[in-house]
Amino acid sequence: MPNKTQETNAIKQVRHQPAKLDDVDRKILTLLAQDSSQSYVELGEVLHLSAPAVHERVKRLKRDGVIKATVAKIDGCKVGRTLLAFVLVNTKNVLSTKRLLSLGELPEIEEMHTVAGDSGVLLKVRVRETEGLEELLGKVQDIEGVDGTRSYIVLSTFVERGPAPEL
Known part of the structure; x- marks a missing residue:
């Protein structure tokens, strides 16, 4: 039978150390983040590299x-x-959160994060219409140990991007 530490570690992500990046690496990342279809020749011209x-x-x-x-x-x-x-999901404990991870395969769920605060998990979901959201919420709430959900529907998106490679 797993102990509490093993149960907790089952959902934790590995802590990553930042990679050693120089200015050229960061510039490559910036250029690829803007348009990843650029060829190495095109990138080389901008960076003055082969x-x-x-x-x-x-x-x-x-x-x-x-x-x-x-x-x-x-x-x-x-x-x-x-x-x-x-969607903020209230879970009773770590085991409940672990059960929720099984929904990560659903195409409607774009992101799933454990969070600090009043809720245990934050989901970013994209569905066709309100009926699709209602169906997804039903699947979430059917999981043992889920106490409830709180949903925030996006009206407009002004900024959506990944991490900036330049410091």
Whole structure:
């Protein structure tokens, strides 16, 4: 039978140390964050480096986990998921939070975070309409140990981005 420490550690993320990045690495990250489809030649021209030098740096940034993925940023409204909401989930304990993690595979859930404060988990969800949100909330509330939810529907988004690589 697992002890309390093992149960808690099952949902904790590994603490990461910041990577050692120089100014060129940060500039590469900034350029890729703006448009990840740029070729190594194009990046090299801006950075005054050869394409192979940029390629080696990008490979290292990927290997070190600084670049986690190269993905298309999709407009939720254009693919029919017009309702964006943040849902705070009240859980009774760590085991309840762990059970909630099983919902992470649902396509409606874009992000899931454990948080400090009145709630245990924060979800970023995107659904087609209010009925889709109601259905998702039902799935969340069906999980043993979930005491309740509080939803915030987004009206407009003005800034949405990842972490800035430049300090």
